[in-house]
Amino acid sequence: MTTSTVEDYLKCIYQAEQRSSGLISTGQIASALQVAPGTATAMMKTLADSGLITYEPYNGVRLTGAGSKLAAHVLRRHRVVELFLVEVMGMSWSEVHGDAEILEHAVSDRLLDRMDDMLGKPSVDPHGDPIPSPRGVLREKEYPTLLTCPLRASLRVARVTDQSAEFLKLLERHGVMPGNAIEVESREEAADTVTVKPSGGKAFTLGCRAAGAVQVEPNSGKQA
Amino acid sequence: MTTSTVEDYLKCIYQAEQRSSGLISTGQIASALQVAPGTATAMMKTLADSGLITYEPYNGVRLTGAGSKLAAHVLRRHRVVELFLVEVMGMSWSEVHGDAEILEHAVSDRLLDRMDDMLGKPSVDPHGDPIPSPRGVLREKEYPTLLTCPLRASLRVARVTDQSAEFLKLLERHGVMPGNAIEVESREEAADTVTVKPSGGKAFTLGCRAAGAVQVEPNSGKQA
DNA sequence: GCGATGATTTTGACATGTCAAAATCCTAAA
DNA sequence: TTTAGGATTTTGACATGTCAAAATCATCGC
Numbered sequence A, B: 001m002t003t004s005t006v007e008d009y010l011k012c013i014y015q016a017e018q019r020s021s022g023l024i025s026t027g028q029i030a031s032a033l034q035v036a037p038g039t040a041t042a043m044m045k046t047l048a049d050s051g052l053i054t055y056e057p058y059n060g061v062r063l064t065g066a067g068s069k070l071a072a073h074v075l076r077r078h079r080v081v082e083l084f085l086v087e088v089m090g091m092s093w094s095e096v097h098g099d100a101e102i103l104e105h106a107v108s109d110r111l112l113d114r115m116d117d118m119l120g121k122p123s124v125d126p127h128g129d130p131i132p133s134p135r136g137v138l139r140e141k142e143y144p145t146l147l148t149c150p151l152r153a154s155l156r157v158a159r160v161t162d163q164s165a166e167f168l169k170l171l172e173r174h175g176v177m178p179g180n181a182i183e184v185e186s187r188e189e190a191a192d193t194v195t196v197k198p199s200g201g202k203a204f205t206l207g208c209r210a211a212g213a214v215q216v217e218p219n220s221g222k223q224a
Numbered sequence C: 001g002c003g004a005t006g007a008t009t010t011t012g013a014c015a016t017g018t019c020a021a022a023a024t025c026c027t028a029a030a
Numbered sequence D: 001t002t003t004a005g006g007a008t009t010t011t012g013a014c015a016t017g018t019c020a021a022a023a024t025c026a027t028c029g030c
Helices: A004-019 A026-033 A037-049 A065-087 A096-103 A109-118 A165-173 B004-019 B026-033 B037-049 B065-087 B096-103 B109-118 B165-174
Strands: A053-056 A060-063 A155-160 A181-188 A193-198 A204-207 A214-218 B053-056 B060-063 B155-160 B181-188 B193-198 B204-207 B214-218
Touching: A004 A026, A004 A037, A004 A060, A004 A065, A026 A037, A026 A060, A037 A053, A037 A060, A060 A065, A065 A096, A065 A109, B004 B026, B004 B037, B004 B060, B004 B065, B026 B037, B026 B060, B037 B053, B037 B060, B060 B065, B065 B096, B065 B109
Parallel strands: none
Antiparallel strands: A053 A060, A155 A181, A155 A214, A181 A193, A193 A204, B053 B060, B155 B181, B155 B214, B181 B193, B193 B204
16 A cells, blocks of 8 residues: 555655756655655665655666656646645635645545546646646657746746745736736846846846746747 | 544443433443444543543443543544535535544644535534534434324324434435435334325335334425 | 453554654756 | 865654553443
8 A cells, every 4th residue: 555655755756856867866856855864765765665756875866667657647746736725716826825725635536537527627737837648648848947047028928936935926926827928027136136027017027047937938829 | 632542432422321311331432433342441441541531330331521522522522524515525414424423633723614614614414413503512303203293194204313324225216315205104013013194205115123214304395 | 260252451562643863966166 | 185064864763643462440240
């Protein structure tokens, strides 16, 4: 039986593998999950014994096929649930992450299928994060961020890669959400800021760390 | 922190207290939750230490105010979730119990409130079980069952007190669900059976144990 | 009043997941 | 090549929740 703790570790490793290639270190996992280093090491042995990861002591960890599939399913549950909470339950995208973090371990396959149907088999969640397919395949697209995109061009927000409720609320107030049109007015290297103008809204300024969490694509005119 | 195991024990004691008055025995709790007797005893000490029950060794257990309130909240979550799964998610009343058993420990207050609103602050779940109020008050009504109600009278199904999926599916096939009209055609003491005629359906026969799980009220003509 | 019987509690053990701190390993710099 | 420093693993401990089996209790029937 796969416990919800195991699911959390797998999801964490899976997402680390998306970002970087090669082995994932136990220290990385420990700090991501906020547990002591030794705790992560112990769990790596457990996961390796279950055939969910390959573990090279002192080197790091990699998901096996089985582990990867399981992790993708957890991530799928998380993201479908988030979208459900926003679209069907009318919750704000800034407050659904915590709920989804719990529900991703509690939702049955049957229920997940119903949600997926009601949502029309969606491919991205409210933050623009792609939803793994039922078979466990995840297709990540590469987008420029507010730090790397062209200035004064018409853009569409594609994805926001920071789940902090306060940050999301701020973006929401300014209308910076996936699908919406914006443009970057200016970047001030010295001040470490980027100034963004939402279409039909007032320009505002973000620090570079925050700006790096907003991914955009050229506004081709399609999409609402 | 109240774990989901603790919630299960509290809910179990709460429901036992609804049925019988006086102390609830640890043996009763153990068999209801399918754990060894010693396990239940150990948990009773834990609950007593947390001030959720009063525990008289060898005699039994009773919920304190705090315990009762917590248990009512768990039951409320369970029943609101069940209704949500049927009304919003379109699941069958015969298959929601298992999902609700898990989700009752995973749903946040915020999410529960949203469900409650979407459902119009309902007072009973799909099986006719009353839903505790947000403040933790439960109002149980007494109904006759198919074993005790008048013969050949127009009745309305009020409540079904057996969560077995197979049983519920059978009732559903015959249209015996809360709100629907039925009458009892006959009782055969010798054969241990009751024959029921759903309005607009074919008569069928239940054993007395099953019939005792169907509660009815006189059909006053109101309700669909 | 005294057992026998059935329920309850105790005991010792195990599985999971966690931590702090000690021991070990790896690597990069001198 | 050697070693210092940072990361990783090991160790011993704890908290929860569980079981089987032994010990204990309570009460009913004689």
